Amino acid sequence: MVFTGGGVLALVIVMALFAPMYVRDPMNMDPFKTLQPPSAAMWFGTDNLGRDVFARTVFGARLSLTVGLMVVASTALSGLLIGVIAGYHRGFDSIIMRVMDGLMSIPTILLAMALVSLAGSGLSILIVAITIPQIPSTARLVRSVVLSVRERPYVEAALCGGARAPKVLWRHILPNTIPALMVQSANICASAILTEAGLSFLGAGVSPEIPSLGNMISSSRLYLGLAPLTVFAPGVWLAVTVLAVNLLGDGLRDLFDPRLKRRR
Amino acid sequence: MSGSLLKVESLTKHYGRGTGFLRKTEPAVRAVEDVSFSVEAGETLCIVGESGCGKSTVARLLMRIVEPTAGRVIIDGVDIAGLKSHALRAWRRRMQMVFQDPYSSLNPRLTAGQIITEPVENFERLRRKQSQALAAELLRKVGLAPDMMHRLPSELSGGQRQRLGIARALALQPSLIIADEAVSALDVSVQAQILNLLMDLQQQLGIAFVFISHDLSVVEHIGHRVAVMYLGRIVELASCEALFAMPVHPYTEALIAAAPVPDPTRVRREVPVEGEVPSPINPPSGCTFHPRCPIAVERCRIERPPLVPMADGRVVACHVRAPALDIHAECSRKDADRSEAVNPELSFAVGRSDFP
Numbered sequence: 001m002v003f004t005g006g007g008v009l010a011l012v013i014v015m016a017l018f019a020p021m022y023v024r025d026p027m028n029m030d031p032f033k034t035l036q037p038p039s040a041a042m043w044f045g046t047d048n049l050g051r052d053v054f055a056r057t058v059f060g061a062r063l064s065l066t067v068g069l070m071v072v073a074s075t076a077l078s079g080l081l082i083g084v085i086a087g088y089h090r091g092f093d094s095i096i097m098r099v100m101d102g103l104m105s106i107p108t109i110l111l112a113m114a115l116v117s118l119a120g121s122g123l124s125i126l127i128v129a130i131t132i133p134q135i136p137s138t139a140r141l142v143r144s145v146v147l148s149v150r151e152r153p154y155v156e157a158a159l160c161g162g163a164r165a166p167k168v169l170w171r172h173i174l175p176n177t178i179p180a181l182m183v184q185s186a187n188i189c190a191s192a193i194l195t196e197a198g199l200s201f202l203g204a205g206v207s208p209e210i211p212s213l214g215n216m217i218s219s220s221r222l223y224l225g226l227a228p229l230t231v232f233a234p235g236v237w238l239a240v241t242v243l244a245v246n247l248l249g250d251g252l253r254d255l256f257d258p259r260l261k262r263r264r
Numbered sequence: 265m266s267g268s269l270l271k272v273e274s275l276t277k278h279y280g281r282g283t284g285f286l287r288k289t290e291p292a293v294r295a296v297e298d299v300s301f302s303v304e305a306g307e308t309l310c311i312v313g314e315s316g317c318g319k320s321t322v323a324r325l326l327m328r329i330v331e332p333t334a335g336r337v338i339i340d341g342v343d344i345a346g347l348k349s350h351a352l353r354a355w356r357r358r359m360q361m362v363f364q365d366p367y368s369s370l371n372p373r374l375t376a377g378q379i380i381t382e383p384v385e386n387f388e389r390l391r392r393k394q395s396q397a398l399a400a401e402l403l404r405k406v407g408l409a410p411d412m413m414h415r416l417p418s419e420l421s422g423g424q425r426q427r428l429g430i431a432r433a434l435a436l437q438p439s440l441i442i443a444d445e446a447v448s449a450l451d452v453s454v455q456a457q458i459l460n461l462l463m464d465l466q467q468q469l470g471i472a473f474v475f476i477s478h479d480l481s482v483v484e485h486i487g488h489r490v491a492v493m494y495l496g497r498i499v500e501l502a503s504c505e506a507l508f509a510m511p512v513h514p515y516t517e518a519l520i521a522a523a524p525v526p527d528p529t530r531v532r533r534e535v536p537v538e539g540e541v542p543s544p545i546n547p548p549s550g551c552t553f554h555p556r557c558p559i560a561v562e563r564c565r566i567e568r569p570p571l572v573p574m575a576d577g578r579v580v581a582c583h584v585r586a587p588a589l590d591i592h593a594e595c596s597r598k599d600a601d602r603s604e605a606v607n608p609e610l611s612f613a614v615g616r617s618d619f620p
Contacts, residue, residue, distance in 0.1 A: 153369035156329050161383030161432065162356035171382075175373055 005247025012241050016062035023055035026211040035227040044233045048223050056211040057233045063212045064193045070127045071192035072185045075134045083142025100136040108133045113204045121207050130192050141184050145177045179256035186249025190242045213238045268302040269472050275299045275335035294544045295321040297496040308473040310483040313493035319476045323444040327361050360433035364445035366425035370417040377413030380431040402431040423454035442474045459486055480523040492516045495552040502578030512580045515553050559584050
């Protein structure tokens with residue numbers, strides 16, 4: 001699973017990364033060539049404004065992956081920080097975790113819409129809006145790992161040996177949180193990509209002229225009968241990307257789970 | 265007595281008394297109650313008792329892994345039970361611990377060398393060469409080959425791992441090592457090796473041990489003095505020979521009688537002790553042992569027996585046996601009070617203030 005997911009994901013990432021080198025300008029409109037069928041020049045045809053659907057799909061995936069990675073990076077960092085503090089310092093624990101419970105109750109879509117209407121649409125707002133509701137689950141996960149690891153005899157032994165708290169955390173506790181955090185990060189990445197597409201579809205994401213998979217499905221859905229690829233191409237691309245990320249996550253979980261490892 | 269390396273006074277630990285915001289008040293588990301003893305330099309004090317009697321908690325209290333509810337732990341005249349964590353670090357060098365489980369007490373991600381040199385690196389910065397030399401020296405001390413420093417704990421056997429745990433405890437050159445069931449997770453043949461290693465180290469380096477065990481044969485082999493714990497309290501503290509030759513407290517008697525002896529000719533006294541250890545949440549009134557005690561009298565139900573010093577230097581907490589056996593208890597107590605500094609045998613008398 002790691003190899004299937006990782007392979008497909010690597011392909012999607014490479015295609016997105018080098019998109020400007022092999023596709024046309026995704027913003028370029030041609031009013032004389034709207035809703036064209038696929039051709040050698042334009043593999044997925046054109047949309048209702050005469051833009052290259054293949055170019056827009058690849059650039060859309062670029063945006064999706066950017067959002068996914070940025071959300072993962074910011075959730076992992078803040079979740080790790082909050083989780084470690086809550087798990088290691090029992091005084092802060094109940095306060096922090098109640099705040100996290102509060103954050104958990106915020107619906108992602110609603111928060112994103114509120115933020116976009118306050119600050120205007122933009123990639124950074126979108127990332128913040130998707131990140132905030134994801135932090136509690138990561139923080140909880142990290143906290144639970146820290147709570148179980150800090151009771152292990154080797155952590156007690158390190159304290160007996162005169163290690164200071166930062167060293168104990170860095171050397172003995174943090175390395176144990178990494179496997180769980182990586183699995184969780186894959187799941188968060190997948191759901192962040194889907195949330196971004198959903199928000200763009202609703203018009204609460206990036207502005208409509210920017211190629212994003214959600215934007216494309218949203219603006220082309222009226223022409224589904226005339227040019228089905230304008231909807232299916234970004235849809236399938238989205239599904240494959242999310243599937244690849246999820247497969248990678250599942251594979252990582254199996255890889256890190258000692259019980260499953262032994263059975264193999 | 266000022267000569268003691270470690271002196272423990274009325275050490276008490278109650279668990280789960282936490283009251284706080286959004287937290288229920290629960291009845292406290294009285295894990296350790298009013299435990300006092302002292303350890304001289306270079307001697308081995310064993311603490312024995314059934315599981316759940318609080319002996320491991322005593323070890324963790326001594327190391328300040330858990331905070332004591334009350335009591336004092338005095339090393340070199342300083343009470344470390346009250347020290348804040350940064351002041352405590354300096355005292356870590358004097359006292360180290362060997363853990364029960366050689367598997368979970370070693371970080372699986374670090375190499376043997378990293379594990380045993382870490383305590384020293386907490387206090388001083390070592391160059392790569394220095395730490396390698398230190399690791400090699402420590403490994404040699406515990407009978408392992410120096411080239412093992414690059415191995416991971418998972419590549420070592422249980423006995424080798426426990427030697428590693430001992431090497432880690434030796435790294436800071438402590439004067440006292442607390443060994444919490446240090447051999448009980450090992451095979452019997454390996455147990456003997458580790459015990460002999462500990463005794464050799466004691467002879468070479470003059471290290472004192474607080475050796476916690478439930479295995480009486482191990483205690484008989486390694487101990488100089490033995491404290492018997494029951495339900496969080498010390499019920500008898502005596503020299504090893506005296507305790508095994510003639511246990512006074514009925515619980516000690518039962519423990520020794522219950523231990524299997526690989527000698528068919530040895531006469532065993534059967535002591536009927538029935539029932540389970542009562543819950544430390546709600547310990548019995550009076551003497552905590554009275555519900556299971558074969559010789560309990562009415563007084564045991566009502567009044568808690570204090571630890572009474574006996575003529576041969578041991579202390580026992582029993583209404584029936586202690587006064588009966590010790591006709592001179594009163595005079596020896598007075599003597600003990602007067603000659604505290606001169607008579608080391610009597611000076612570990614515990615809870616003397618309780619004496620009626």
